[in-house]
Amino acid sequence: ILNxxxxxxxxxxxxxxxTNFTCSFPSSNFYALHWYRWETAKSPEALFVMTLNGDExxxxxxxxxxxxxxxxxxxYIKGSQPEDSATYLCAFINFNKFYFGSGxxxxxxx
Amino acid sequence: xxxxxQTPKFRVLKTGQSMTLLCAQDMNHExxxxxxxxxxMGLRLIHYSVGEGTTAKGEVPDGYNVxxxxxxxxxxxxESAAPSQTSVYFCASSYTVGRExxxxxxxxxxxxxxxTVT
Numbered sequence: 001i002l003n004x005x006x007x008x009x010x011x012x013x014x015x016x017x018x019t020n021f022t023c024s025f026p027s028s029n030f031y032a033l034h035w036y037r038w039e040t041a042k043s044p045e046a047l048f049v050m051t052l053n054g055d056e057x058x059x060x061x062x063x064x065x066x067x068x069x070x071x072x073x074x075x076y077i078k079g080s081q082p083e084d085s086a087t088y089l090c091a092f093i094n095f096n097k098f099y100f101g102s103g104x105x106x107x108x109x110x
Numbered sequence: 111x112x113x114x115x116q117t118p119k120f121r122v123l124k125t126g127q128s129m130t131l132l133c134a135q136d137m138n139h140e141x142x143x144x145x146x147x148x149x150x151m152g153l154r155l156i157h158y159s160v161g162e163g164t165t166a167k168g169e170v171p172d173g174y175n176v177x178x179x180x181x182x183x184x185x186x187x188x189e190s191a192a193p194s195q196t197s198v199y200f201c202a203s204s205y206t207v208g209r210e211x212x213x214x215x216x217x218x219x220x221x222x223x224x225x226t227v228t
Contacts, residue, residue, distance in 0.1 A: 031207070032214045043200065044153075046216030089152070091217070096141060096160050096207050097168065098217060102152035 002026050004092045006101035013080050014109050020076045021104040023090030027071035032093040035064055035075055038103065039086045047075075047088075080108040112136055116201050116220035123191040123227045131186040131223050133201030141204040142184040143168075143217070144176060146197040153200065159184055160207075191227045199223045 005024045013019050025033065032051045036044040048057040053068040061078045077084055087103040114135045123129055133142065140161050145153040155168030157176040165176045173195060175187045184203075188195060202217040 034216055036217075043219035043221050044217070045219075049214050049216055051210065051214055093207060093214070096166075097155060097158065098143065098202075098204075099155070099169075100145075100153040102150060 002092060002094060002099045004090065004099050004101040006088075006090060006104050008104060009102070010105040010107070012107045012109065015081060017080050017108075018076070018078045019080055019106065020074050021088060021106075023073045023075070023092075023101055025071050025073075025090070025092040025099075026094075027069060029094050030068045030092075031095065033066055033068075033073050034091040034093065034098070035073070036089040036091065037086050038089055044089055075104075077106070080106070082108045082110050084108050114201055114203055114218050114220040116199075116223050118223060119221065120224050121226070123188075123225065125192060125227060127191050128187070128189050129191065129225075130188075131199055131201075131225075133184045133186070133203075133220055135182055135184075135203040135218070137203065137205065137218065138181070139203035139205050139218070140181075141207055142178065143202045143204075144174070144184065144186045145200045145202065146170065146195075147200060147222075148197050156186065156199075191225075193227045195225065196227045197225060199225060 035047040038044040048064045050066040055066040087105045089103045091098045143158040144156040159178040162181040201220040205215040
């Protein structure tokens with residue numbers, strides 16, 4: 001069993017604030033790191049697929065970086081909006097398995 | 111194009127009863143996974159399959175069996191349900207898994223099955 005940790009567990013921000021959270025994972029046998037967005041009463045949806053050390057991905061106001069040597073990835077949200085409220089999951093891919101962190105629950109207040 | 115479909119959506123079982131959860135995908139994906147989601151514990155891998163006719167154990171396989179007789183279907187069975195198996199179960203599938211980005215596609219999830227064992 002591989003340990004994937006996310007911090008913080010939860011985050012409450014005001015609309016317009018920028019925020020970031022962390023995913024830590026083992027630095028050996030790295031295949032890929034995925035980020036997913038999980039809204040209440042829905043199923044997780046993929047945000048980013050990252051494979052290369054130093055990778056940076058961006059989708060609108062959301063971006064992510066990857067450091068495979070030290071085993072961490074950051075997810076950034078610029079100018080948070082209430083519709084960004086969700087749980088953000090990271091998944092470490094090792095061989096054929098996806099190991100998920102327990103997620104960061106983001107609540108954006110209008 | 112329905113994506114990943116799980117049935118049933120809800121189920122209540124008594125201890126000792128058996129049931130099968132069905133996952134069907136219409137995206138021609140090779141890889142299929144069953145996860146359980148419990149409060150504060152994230153998604154934990156139960157079993158997975160890398161192709162038709164193959165299955166393998168994940169992190170928490172005890173008390174569950176799986177079968178992948180057809181590429182599009184992945185069945186999760188509980189032979190004798192226990193209260194500890196009360197959870198939300200998610201099926202997911204992926205086209206490819208690998209080190210290169212071109213071989214690395216994201217998981218597509220079903221909508222989940224909420225199972226309560228009394």
